[in-house]
Structure formats: structure tokens, C-alpha cells
Amino acid sequence: MKVTANRGIARILKAEGSRFVSLFPSCRLNNDIGDEGGLPLIMMRDERYGVAVADAYSRLGDGKRFGVCTLQGGLNCSGLEFSTGAMLQAFEDNSPVLCLTDGVGPAERGNSHFHIDRFYFQITKWTAYVEAASRVPEYMNRAFTNLKTGRPRPVLLQVPGNLGEYDDEEFPYIPVQAWKSQADPDDVTATVELLLNAKNPVLYVGQGLFYSDGCPELLQFAELAQIPVITTLKGKSAFPENHELALGIRGEPVDDFLNNSDVLFAIGTSLSPNRFSHVIKNAHKKSIIQCTIDTADINKSYRIKQALIGDAKLVLRQLIEEYSKQGGGETKPELLEKIRTLKAQKAAVYGPLIVSNETPINPYRVYGDLAKVLDPKNSFVTAESGSPRDQVTTIWEAQIPHGYLGWGSVSTLGFSLAGAIASRFTFPGRPAIVVAGDAGIGYMLGNIEAVKRYSLGITIIHMNNSGFAGYGPGFWGPGQDPHTHTVSSPEVVNMSRVANALGLHAERIETPSEIIPALKRALDENAKDRPAYLEFICSQYPIWSEFAGRAQKGASRDMFTAPAAGAKV
Ligand SMILES: Cc1ncc(C[n+]2csc(CCOP(=O)(O)OP(=O)(O)O)c2C)c(N)n1
Numbered sequence: 001m002k003v004t005a006n007r008g009i010a011r012i013l014k015a016e017g018s019r020f021v022s023l024f025p026s027c028r029l030n031n032d033i034g035d036e037g038g039l040p041l042i043m044m045r046d047e048r049y050g051v052a053v054a055d056a057y058s059r060l061g062d063g064k065r066f067g068v069c070t071l072q073g074g075l076n077c078s079g080l081e082f083s084t085g086a087m088l089q090a091f092e093d094n095s096p097v098l099c100l101t102d103g104v105g106p107a108e109r110g111n112s113h114f115h116i117d118r119f120y121f122q123i124t125k126w127t128a129y130v131e132a133a134s135r136v137p138e139y140m141n142r143a144f145t146n147l148k149t150g151r152p153r154p155v156l157l158q159v160p161g162n163l164g165e166y167d168d169e170e171f172p173y174i175p176v177q178a179w180k181s182q183a184d185p186d187d188v189t190a191t192v193e194l195l196l197n198a199k200n201p202v203l204y205v206g207q208g209l210f211y212s213d214g215c216p217e218l219l220q221f222a223e224l225a226q227i228p229v230i231t232t233l234k235g236k237s238a239f240p241e242n243h244e245l246a247l248g249i250r251g252e253p254v255d256d257f258l259n260n261s262d263v264l265f266a267i268g269t270s271l272s273p274n275r276f277s278h279v280i281k282n283a284h285k286k287s288i289i290q291c292t293i294d295t296a297d298i299n300k301s302y303r304i305k306q307a308l309i310g311d312a313k314l315v316l317r318q319l320i321e322e323y324s325k326q327g328g329g330e331t332k333p334e335l336l337e338k339i340r341t342l343k344a345q346k347a348a349v350y351g352p353l354i355v356s357n358e359t360p361i362n363p364y365r366v367y368g369d370l371a372k373v374l375d376p377k378n379s380f381v382t383a384e385s386g387s388p389r390d391q392v393t394t395i396w397e398a399q400i401p402h403g404y405l406g407w408g409s410v411s412t413l414g415f416s417l418a419g420a421i422a423s424r425f426t427f428p429g430r431p432a433i434v435v436a437g438d439a440g441i442g443y444m445l446g447n448i449e450a451v452k453r454y455s456l457g458i459t460i461i462h463m464n465n466s467g468f469a470g471y472g473p474g475f476w477g478p479g480q481d482p483h484t485h486t487v488s489s490p491e492v493v494n495m496s497r498v499a500n501a502l503g504l505h506a507e508r509i510e511t512p513s514e515i516i517p518a519l520k521r522a523l524d525e526n527a528k529d530r531p532a533y534l535e536f537i538c539s540q541y542p543i544w545s546e547f548a549g550r551a552q553k554g555a556s557r558d559m560f561t562a563p564a565a566g567a568k569v
């Protein structure tokens with residue numbers, strides 16, 4: 001049957017199980033997707049969020065569900081240009097998001113200074129221009145193949161107008177399968193030998209675990225081998241953090257195990273030292289094993305002793321089989337005792353803060369109370385750049401996969417809102433919480449209207465401390481930007497009233513005893529599909545556990561204290 005190129009794309013998206021298309025007008029595809037029906041169009045208030053919502057949905061998609069967005073393209077494409085930061089974030093964070101935009105037709109090509117292909121070539125896994133309607137199935141096939149197979153990264157397809165029709169019986173679309181590979185059996189045997197002979201092995205797990213949908217296998221393997229688990233920020237929640245073998249993502253006891261391990265087994269991580277991951281000190285004295293699907297990661301920042309090239313889930317299954325053959329790891333009571341002791345030391349630091357009665361409210365008190373209100377087995381939390389992310393990830397124990405969404409390498413302010421919106425499509429039954437500081441709120445303000453419009457029952461927690469804590473001076477040190485860290489105080493600007501005017505249930509909370517009742521009221525409203533906004537008047541308290549090799553807060557943010565990253569031998 002004859003179908004227009006745009007309708008063909010809409011049908012292919014449905015055939016691929018797409019859940020929604022996020023966007024900001026206008027792209028020529030939008031009306032055809034709308035006319036086709038069956039695929040909700042989620043209209044955000046700018047293109048950055050159009051991409052970010054789709055990106056976040058992919059991050060929660062376990063390599064099976066992929067976010068799709070459309071962007072205004074063509075000649076002088078303000079929409080596409082504005083979306084660039086979001087696409088770049090998806091690229092650096094390895095998120096498989098499908099971006100569709102208007103292609104520049106032959107009559108207009110070369111008129112603008114900006115060349116879509118040349119530019120996006122750098123920040124996508126694949127970008128292409130659909131030359132003819134009959135090639136729509138082929139190009140969509142390649143787009144989904146790129147999303148589903150190999151290293152996840154964004155894809156940009158340019159669809160010019162007036163492509164006309166094609167015959168979908170002559171050019172049918174068959175949904176793409178995801179092909180995956182296992183590791184070389186010799187590498188599996190060598191890995192098990194290394195691990196069995198290790199004195200202090202540790203697992204270092206990244207977000208690749210999610211894309212392989214390998215969380216159950218990770219748990220099984222860690223328990224079988226009795227090896228403790230560190231996760232990266234993006235890998236947070238891949239392993240239950242209340243588990244006796246869980247070390248968390250940062251600070252104590254991660255530091256101890258990272259530094260004292262003789263064998264470090266990295267799974268689903270590129271091991272890139274960056275602002276939100278560790279620098280592995282004495283890497284040359286450790287045996288580093290790396291399981292990755294991308295050979296580009298091998299020997300990238302650290303010399304690898306043993307690689308396992310393959311899908312994390314499949315490789316873990318291979319390891320479980322081999323390990324079981326060799327009798328499994330032995331229980332090590334002294335190991336578990338050490339983890340307990342280190343965790344107790346950490347609890348002694350943060351324990352008093354989570355029950356603090358100070359006013360302005362200590363931010364840790366808010367997180368402590370949030371933990372009392374939320375069901376750890378049925379909730380979704382994500383925290384914004386700045387103190388919220390650093391504080392929450394210091395103490396928050398995620399117990400189920402995607403119970404927490406960690407993001408960054410590129411920690412672009414405002415992404416948490418996109419994360420919570422995406423979570424409503426992936427886990428509609430889970431209460432969804434955004435924790436944001438003043439800066440994050442500023443980025444998301446315009447888009448809060450969309451949350452109301454779609455009746456998305458999420459709670460935005462605004463940690464209002466009247467500035468960019470830690471960027472300015474305080475009890476923690478001189479700060480990085482002492483001239484540029486203050487924003488309007490709560491006496492001058494009332495953000496909860498702004499949120500209320502936008503149609504959200506909104507409250508301002510100034511006393512610690514009011515935190516739990518306010519959280520409960522917000523969650524009750526969420527259950528009725530009404531978004532909520534809680535503005536907590538907090539102190540600036542930029543104290544948290546660092547990533548290994550990073551300078552303590554208050555000094556320059558860009559300083560590595562450890563030996564240069566990636567010292568190769
Ligand atoms: C797009 C973008 N620009 C700049 C930054 C750098 N940055 C990270 S957090 C932050 C300010 C944080 O202040 P706030 O949200 O008030 O949190 P606080 O630390 O005060 O709790 C800035 C400027 C960023 N992460 N993303």
C-alpha cells in the first residue's frame with residue numbers, strides 16, 4: 001500500500017515499540033505522527049527538553065526502549081541548533097536517543113553557513129539524509145540498528161519535505177533485532193583465574209550494565225564470587241546499595257576498596273576519569289579487567305590486563321558458569337565486617353546531619369526525611385547538578401534498578417526534570433522525585449508548564465539556599481566564583497508561589513518538623529496526577545564524599561589531587 005514518507009516513519013516508530021515522541025514545534029513529521037495516531041506527542045517548551053526527555057527515556061530503557069524526538073530542521077534551523085547541547089550531552093553520556101529532523105532540500109542546500117551533516121557527524125553515532133521515500137524503511141532500519149547494537153549513542157536522521165510516497169509492501173519494515181556478543185571463552189577462564197587468585201578484588205560497574213539489562217546477573221555474580229561492588233554515578237542503582245557487598249559510588253568506603261584492590265574488574269564502563277568518576281590511583285600496580293562492548297575503551301585511560309569484549313549480561317553469565325565450575329568464591333566474614341565498619345564510619349559523619357534541627361534547614365535533613373517517606377523498592381529519584389547531586393549520591397541508597405538516575409560525565413543543569421518526566425512513561429507506578437538547587441530550577445522553569453499540562457505526578461524538590469553553594473566562599477573555603485554565586489533570597493523571590501501559579505501543588509517549608517508532612521502531601525497530590533513543588537529554605541552546605549582523586553570542596557573544582565589520570569605503564 002502507498003504511504004507517505006512521514007506516515008511511513010510514524011508507522012515504523014510504532015512497529016519499533018516507541019512509547020512517545022518528545023518535541024518542540026515545529027518539524028514536518030509532527031503532524032503526520034499526530035495524524036497516524038497511537039504515539040503521544042509530548043510537547044515540551046524548548047528543544048533542549050525535547051531531546052532530554054527522549055534521552056532520559058533511553059537511559060531508563062535497558063537497551064530495549066528508545067526515546068524519540070523531533071526537531072525543527074531544514075534551512076536556518078533554530079530548533080536543531082538549540083537542541084545541540086542536549087544532543088552533545090547524550091553523545092558524551094552514551095545515550096541511544098533517536099533524533100528526527102527536517103532535511104535541507106536540494107533547492108536550499110548550501111544557503112546557510114551551517115552544515116547539518118558536518119556538524120552532527122561529531123556528536124552522533126550516525127547521521128544520514130533520507131534521499132527518497134522508498135529508502136525510509138532502509139534508513140530507519142539503520143537508525144534502529146545503531147541504537148540497539150554496539151555502543152549506545154544518539155542517531156540523527158534528516159528527512160526532507162516532499163519526499164512523496166512509497167509502497168510499504170515493496171519496501172516493508174521489519175523491526176530490528178539487537179545482536180549481542182559474548183566474550184572469548186579463553187578470556188573468561190583467564191578472568192576467573194585472576195579473580196580467584198586476587199587478594200582484594202573489587203567490581204567497578206558502569207551504566208553499560210543497564211543497557212545490557214544485566215542487573216540480575218551482576219547480583220548473582222557478586223554473591224557467587226563474594227566480591228564487593230562499586231558503581232559509577234551513571235551506574236548507580238545497578239546493584240542494590242543496601243547489600244552487604246555494596247560500597248556505593250563515592251567517598252568512604254569506595255576510596256578504601258578502590259585504593260587497596262589488587263584486581264579491579266570494570267564492567268560496562270569506559271573507565272574514563274572525569275569530574276564525576278574516580279581516578280584510579282596506583283592503576284599500574286593493579287590488574288585491571290574490563291568488560292566492554294567497545295574496543296575503543298580498552299587501554300584508553302588505564303593499561304588493561306584482561307579484556308572481555310562483549311555484552312555485560314552475556315559475559316556475566318559466562319563468568320557465573322565458569323566460576324560455578326571452579327567452586328565459586330568463598331564467604332569472607334572479615335571482608336563483610338570491613339565493609340560494615342567503613343559504612344558505619346560514613347554513617348557517623350552524615351548521621352547527625354540527616355536528623356539536624358537547624359534552620360535554615362540542613363539539606364541532609366531533607367534527604368533523610370525523604371528516605372523515611374519513600375518506598376525504596378518503589379520510587380524514582382534523580383538529583384540535579386550542584387550540591388543536590390553530590391549530597392544525595394553521598395547518602396542515598398538505591399535498592400532497585402533505576403531507583404536512582406545518575407547522569408554526567410556531562411552534568412548539564414536541568415536534566416533531572418527530563419529524567420523524572422521520562423520515568424513516568426517507564427515506571428508509571430513509581431513516585432518520581434527531582435531534587436534541584438536554585439540553578440537547576442532556573443533551567444527547568446519554562447518546562448514546568450508541560451508537566452502540569454500532561455498531569456505528570458512528579459515532585460520537584462527545590463533546595464533553596466539563595467545561591468550556588470560552594471561556588472562562593474563559606475565555612476568550606478574560598479569557593480571558586482566568589483563574585484558570581486548569589487541569587488535572590490526567598491524574601492525577594494517566592495518560587496513556590498511561582499510554581500503554584502503554574503498549577504502545581506506548591507509549598508514553602510522552613511522548619512525541619514514540616515518536611516515529612518509536606519512530602520506526604522506532595523506524594524498524595526502526585527497520586528492524583530498533580531505535580532508538586534516543595535521549596536525548602538536551606539543552608540548552603542556543600543559537604544559530601546568526593547570521587548577519588550578530586551580536590552575537596554571549596555578549592556578549585558578542576559583540580560585533580562591524585563597522580564595524573566590514566567598514567568599508563
Ligand atoms: C548547563 C550547565 N552550566 C553550568 C553548570 C555548572 N554548575 C553545576 S552546579 C552549578 C550551580 C549549582 O547551584 P544550585 O543549583 O543553587 O545548587 P547548590 O549547590 O546551591 O545547592 C553550576 C553553575 C552545569 N552543570 N550545567
Ligand SMILES: [Mg+2]
Nearest residue numbers: 437438467468
Ligand atoms: Mg543553591
